[in-house]
Amino acid sequence: MPRDLHDCTAAELATHSVESLDRDTAPSDAAAWLTENGYDAAPVYADDDPVGFIHKDDVTTDDDGDTLDDHLTPLTIDYMISGDAAFPAVLDALIEHPVYFLGSHNNVTGILTRADLNTAPARIYLFDRITYLEEHLRELILDQAPNWKDTPVTPQELDDIHDRYEDAQAANVALDEIHYAQFSTLETIVTSVEACWEPCGFTNKGTAETRLHDVTDLRNDVAHANLLIENTDSNDFLTEGRTTDNLYNTLDTITDILDNLQDAGYHP
Template sequence: MPRDLYNCTAAELATQPVEHRPHDTPPSDVAAWLDANGYDAAPVYQDDDPVGFVHKDDVTTDTDGDTLADHLTPLTIDHLISGDAAFTTVLSALIETPVYFLGGHNNVAGILTRADLNTAPARIYLFDRITYLEEHLRELILDKAPNWRQTPVTPDELNDIEERHADAQAANVALEEIHYAQFSTLETIVTSVEACWQTCGFSTKGAAGTSLHEITDLRNDVAHANLVVENTDSNEFLSSGRTTENLHNTLETIDDVLTNLQNAGYDPGASATSSPRA
């Protein structure tokens, strides 16, 4: 059976507890407070009840005589998200709207922004799925590209694989050499072997190379604690840095490739006695 994958919800991603501002706070003070704390948004309360929220883009530190009521957005159902919402649901929602709130009993229990996609639960979720994909790709390569050493893998990559394999042999826990290849090496092999990239569901070698390289970049950022979402202000096509929509598309690619490989009979979690692949 396939192994269980880590799941995280909106409640695990969201910032909790939530600091709020009274409705009679001067907008310039709120702007300075948001900036000083590195917050994107905050709920606004009146008489101990949430009445709306203010985003950092809605206020400035200039004293203009306005009240906070002139700048806040009413807190409606459009800005609320269930604490049980799955990661993919959260990701889709954040593409369109940069901030959501989790509701509690007459209060705001959590705040969820695009920046929360750079937190530990998100990293664990993504790394688990990328690792799972790696397992499937190795099974694919062993079956469709047994001569993978003849693909455009570099001598340095081969040396690294051999060293890792030798260490495993010395510890009497060795698997086949392909299990010691980095994801970037798996990318090179799959992209260069038509039977591999076709089984993954790609229509062309170029599409395979582009999509797998995006997964490699994401994998490296997750593993090395770099920003997962580099641009939290925009999802425009020409935006610089990975956006929420870019992350959504890459995760969708991972899920699609996993589905295609499993449908083709590549399942690292299945019993060794399962039926042979066609």
Template sequence: MPRNLYESTAAELATGSVEDVSYDTAPAVAAEWLATNGYDAAPVERDGDPVGFIHKDDVDDADTGDTLEAALTPLTIDYMISGDTSFSESLEALIEEPVYFLGGHNRITGVLTRADLNTPPARMYLFDRITYLEEHLRALISAEVSEWRQTPVSADEIEGIEDRYADAKAANVELSEIHYAQFSTLSTIVSSVEDCWRVCGFSTRGNAQSRLHDITELRNDVAHANLLVKNTDSDEFLSSGRTTENLYTLLGDIEQILASLQEAGYLPGNTVE
């Protein structure tokens, strides 16, 4: 039976300590305040009530004026998000707009931006799913590729597996050798064996290599606390650095591969006849 996976909501992703700016603030002052605090956006209050928000792209140090009226975006339902919105839905929403607000009784309780996809709740969510995928790929390889050493796995990778296996065996806690292969090695094996990449839902070997390579890079960024979204200003596929839309696509790839493997019966601990 599939194990329970870590869940993350918009409320957990969002910045909960919300600072607002007064409607009567000069735009140039607001721009400096946003930059100093590292904020992408902030709610604007007037007479104690939230009336809208400003984004860093809407104000700069050269802006003139006495109030934020010209830079203000009204706080409509389009920019509000429920605190219990799932990670996947939050990610999809952030493709459309770079900032959302969580609301309480006549006040803003949280700010969700694309930069929040680089926070620990996002890493935990993605690491859990990538680790789960890793378990499924091992189950697939164990069942279908007894001669995995004959695939394009490098000598250095095999040596690393053997060393980790030897350490585990010395401690009397060893599993089969494939359990000591890194995610990148599992990807190499799967993408080189047609029976494997087809059961994962890939249509060609090249497609399998490309998508598993991108998941491997994401896995490394998650594990080493690198930025997950490297370009928060764009959602275009061809932009430099991983965008919100790229991350959403990768999550979809992970979920699709998991679904294909589960449907075929390649779950961790299962033996496929």
């Protein structure tokens, strides 16, 4: 991409104040401890070495036994992630498993879960790209749809744009009126004009509407500090609430549109 965008790695997202359980902890006590602290998972140690981990779904307060041996998952490479892993790679990994661990010198140094995608580093990463996408869409609209006010934009939206434009004029900082349109309005314009949605890489209006609507929803949640991941337990197709898989696909949409528009010569 022509300008540098904010990066975000697994190390920035992960929780680093790692608490652990001893292998000799009773399973019922481990379950109660996880619930009490609100933890999804925790590493399990024996003789100062990590031997595995316990997920909240692995144990209950009704479990019997003196150790966690029958309940832990071995801490293999499948559940380790590099601290340098980039945000898209983190999303891809979290689709497969709900928890990963960062390690150094035979110790667990961080825990990464799907819930960590609701933290500030993820919001900053996404906000930067969505803002950059807005800039591209505004340039596209000015070029391909100069009569955008004749598209299905509502009178209320036009009034709000005009009010913000007048405020900018009064402050002597006015830009073209399209710069005062919200992202949802840009979505309406782009999806109603073939000369706009086609350079974005969409093959039909319906796909453009669906995928850009997902971007609008994500943009609103990022801007208003709502949950980005609403369901951390599943990635099934019929799952309610945004999942890690949904977020991955929406980020992919943003990246694809930016790439297509830049290939078409749009470089705001």
